[in-house]
Amino acid sequence: MDKILKKKMAMIAAAVATGAVGVYFFFQPGKELVETEDIFAVSANDGIDEMTTETEAEPLIIKVDVKGAVQAPGIFTAEAGDRVIDLISKAGSFTDKADKDKVNFAQLVEDQMVIYVPKIGEEGIELPENASAASSGTAATGGASESSRGQVNLTQPQRRI
Numbered sequence: 001m002d003k004i005l006k007k008k009m010a011m012i013a014a015a016v017a018t019g020a021v022g023v024y025f026f027f028q029p030g031k032e033l034v035e036t037e038d039i040f041a042v043s044a045n046d047g048i049d050e051m052t053t054e055t056e057a058e059p060l061i062i063k064v065d066v067k068g069a070v071q072a073p074g075i076f077t078a079e080a081g082d083r084v085i086d087l088i089s090k091a092g093s094f095t096d097k098a099d100k101d102k103v104n105f106a107q108l109v110e111d112q113m114v115i116y117v118p119k120i121g122e123e124g125i126e127l128p129e130n131a132s133a134a135s136s137g138t139a140a141t142g143g144a145s146e147s148s149r150g151q152v153n154l155t156q157p158q159r160r161i
Helices: 002-026 039-055 084-090
Strands: 062-068 074-078 113-117
Touching: 062 084, 074 084, 084 113
Parallel strands: 062 113
Antiparallel strands: 062 074
16 A cells, blocks of 8 residues: 555645646746747738839820821820810910811820821821821821721721732
8 A cells, every 4th residue: 555655645746746747837937928029920921012112103195196186286185084175275275277086086095196286188097107096086006007906097098809
């Protein structure tokens, strides 16, 4: 019986010692927790920063050439989201001879765009190589021709290839 009593006493002593050590560490004033850096959150923020720099790469200054039957033709500065009618207003509006039915007022303007307002009865529009007039509206962007956009002028004879 002495053996069993000694084992019990050893077990109780070990339990009390373990409890005492646990209580000591529990009530010990600890250091402040250092926040670890979340590598996934950082990479997600980097992607957002890259996307905003890509959208900022768009031209900040939009220059548009307004020609034809307007009060004050010339080159005007537009803002992102401006429409053809806004630039025609900047050019002093239409003259009395302007053919307003051939202009797409709602078209968004782009950098290096040419807006040509034809006179009433005017058919063949001669523009430089880097600009062309669309057959339905007369606003056009540089570099695109009627054939490359799939448009055909039905009022003029077509050449066969």
